[in-house]
Amino acid sequence: MQFSSTLLEALIAEITRLPGIGRKSAQRIAFYLLRVPADEAGRLANAILELKARVEDCSICGNVTETQPCALCADSRRDGAVLCVVEHAMDVLAIERTAEFRGRYHVLKGALSPVDGVGPDQIRIRELMARVESGGVTEIIVATNPTAQGEATALYIARLMQAHPSVRVTRIARGVPMGSDLEFSDQITLARAITGRKEI
Amino acid sequence: MQFSSTLLEALIAEITRLPGIGRKSAQRIAFYLLRVPADEAGRLANAILELKARVEDCSICGNVTETQPCALCADSRRDGAVLCVVEHAMDVLAIERTAEFRGRYHVLKGALSPVDGVGPDQIRIRELMARVESGGVTEIIVATNPTAQGEATALYIARLMQAHPSVRVTRIARGVPMGSDLEFSDQITLARAITGRKEI
Numbered sequence: 019m020q021f022s023s024t025l026l027e028a029l030i031a032e033i034t035r036l037p038g039i040g041r042k043s044a045q046r047i048a049f050y051l052l053r054v055p056a057d058e059a060g061r062l063a064n065a066i067l068e069l070k071a072r073v074e075d076c077s078i079c080g081n082v083t084e085t086q087p088c089a090l091c092a093d094s095r096r097d098g099a100v101l102c103v104v105e106h107a108m109d110v111l112a113i114e115r116t117a118e119f120r121g122r123y124h125v126l127k128g129a130l131s132p133v134d135g136v137g138p139d140q141i142r143i144r145e146l147m148a149r150v151e152s153g154g155v156t157e158i159i160v161a162t163n164p165t166a167q168g169e170a171t172a173l174y175i176a177r178l179m180q181a182h183p184s185v186r187v188t189r190i191a192r193g194v195p196m197g198s199d200l201e202f203s204d205q206i207t208l209a210r211a212i213t214g215r216k217e218i
Numbered sequence: 219m220q221f222s223s224t225l226l227e228a229l230i231a232e233i234t235r236l237p238g239i240g241r242k243s244a245q246r247i248a249f250y251l252l253r254v255p256a257d258e259a260g261r262l263a264n265a266i267l268e269l270k271a272r273v274e275d276c277s278i279c280g281n282v283t284e285t286q287p288c289a290l291c292a293d294s295r296r297d298g299a300v301l302c303v304v305e306h307a308m309d310v311l312a313i314e315r316t317a318e319f320r321g322r323y324h325v326l327k328g329a330l331s332p333v334d335g336v337g338p339d340q341i342r343i344r345e346l347m348a349r350v351e352s353g354g355v356t357e358i359i360v361a362t363n364p365t366a367q368g369e370a371t372a373l374y375i376a377r378l379m380q381a382h383p384s385v386r387v388t389r390i391a392r393g394v395p396m397g398s399d400l401e402f403s404d405q406i407t408l409a410r411a412i413t414g415r416k417e418i
Contacts (some may be wrong), residue, residue: 020309022281022288023273028320035258048269049308052282056270058235063263065229070256073223080223083250088222109251110222114404137334146249 026052048082078149080125080142082107090123097121099156103146105129105163113161121159124149130174136167138174146175150182157186161216164192226252278349280325280342282307290323297321299356303346303375305329305363313361321359324349329367330374336367338374346375350382357386364392 028046033044075081076088088172090096100121104110110123128141136166138144149155154215160175162168172189179187193211194203203211221259223369226248227300275281276288283289290296290310300321303308310323328341338344360375362368372389379387393411394403403411 019269022276022283025265025269025273025284026282029262029269032265033260035262037250038243038246041282043238045308045311046238049306051266051269052273059270062229062232062235063266065225065232066251066259066263067223069229069251073225073252076222083222083225084225090222106249110247112284154304179254 019095041101075127077123080107080127080145081110081123095120099152100159101146101149101155102159102161103156104161105168105171108160109163119159121157126162126171129162129165129171131167131170141171141180143175147178150179150185155185157188159190161190247417250379258352260265275327279323280307280309280327280345281310281323295320298354301346301355302357302359302361303347303355304361305371309361319359321357326362326371329365329371330361331367341371343375343378347378350379350385355385357388359390361390 029051030041030044030048034037034041035045036044039047051062063144066073072084074084074085074086075082076091078087078091081088081090085092097120100119101104101124102113102119102121103124103126104113105128107125108137110125112125113119124142124146126143126146127143128136129138130141132140150158158175158179160172162171176187176189179185192212193214194200194207202209222313229251230241230248232241233247234241236244239247250269251262258290261325272284273282274284274286275365276286278287278291285292288417297320300319301324302313302319302321303324303326305328307325310325313319313323324342324346324348326341326343328336329336330336330338330341331385346358350358353362358375358379362371376387376389379385391414392407393414394400394407
């Protein structure tokens with residue numbers, strides 16, 4: 019025991035398990051929690067317990083939700099003909115923030131990665147195909163990450179969708195990010211930006 | 219609402235209040251908690267609740283503890299004649315890790331800082347004097363931080379202790395930290411290192 023309190027040690031150990039939190043940060047957080055009023059610390063603890071008890075995946079899109087279906091699937095103002103396919107629920111947030119997309123989502127919960135044992139059956143590809151086959155979908159925007167796994171997943175989906183020629187399959191544009199310096203762009207990004215050029 | 223779950227939003231808001239955690243890190247942690255088994259998340263929540271319910275200050279030294287007095291004050295193998303005065307309970311840990319000190323501690327819970335309204339009555343100076351006056355103390359090692367506030371606190375304690383000439387008051391050495399480069403040492407540290415030089 020390093021502290022004179024095993025409870026403090028236990029909390030530090032639990033906080034250290036969180037992603038991106040080292041031992042020093044965990045200590046700082048634990049001492050912070052020791053200092054704040056009990057109801058503030060209680061709110062954090064209860065928020066964790068409530069989350070685990072009540073938040074689940076949307077039965078339609080796979081997004082996180084505490085209602086079935088989720089608010090985005092239930093929103094009749096959104097266009098059900100366009101599905102945006104993302105890897106994770108956090109990506110839904112990123113796209114929602116752009117306010118550029120008014121369709122619906124499909125969260126894969128991962129990307130194809132054969133070396134990690136992640137094949138089509140480990141992510142929600144089957145559910146995506148079922149949604150397409152139930153009709154009404156005219157476009158699938160594949161917004162998986164611009165990584166090897168994300169690109170492989172996008173290609174795999176595009177190939178599966180050849181069975182549904184009436185559905186357009188698109189991929190979000192890859193190119194130089196806004197506000198960046200060309201000289202700092204990596205080769206592949208710059209090459210993609212050139213091949214993907216558009217009339218102005 | 220940015221996510222389709224208000225509970226997730228609520229948890230992210232609570233996590234963002236923690237020190238050193240921004241919105242992005244809070245999101246990552248919240249999604250991590252969503253993914254882990256319920257009992258792992260439950261352990262974290264319960265560790266927070268237990269901490270708030272049962273951890274308090276040691277009635278003698280002010281260190282964090284769930285027993286009265288704390289394990290360090292209760293340990294009869296430690297030398298009660300030497301008190302190490304620190305600003306915060308975290309400093310006790312730092313000193314314990316060195317395994318150089320076998321006396322007892324006194325946690326001030328702060329340092330003098332008149333501009334922030336912290337005077338001698340706002341930190342545990344009175345309790346320190348009471349311990350000295352109850353007898354048995356032969357040395358006080360002042361291990362407050364080497365900052366303006368920590369130095370002022372050390373000087374203040376040294377002055378108070380002039381009423382007890384039998385008690386030696388020492389200050390931890392300030393100098394260049396081990397493993398560092400002289401050229402990167404700041405002026406004040408290097409000046410302290412020179413004036414505090416020792417025979418080798």
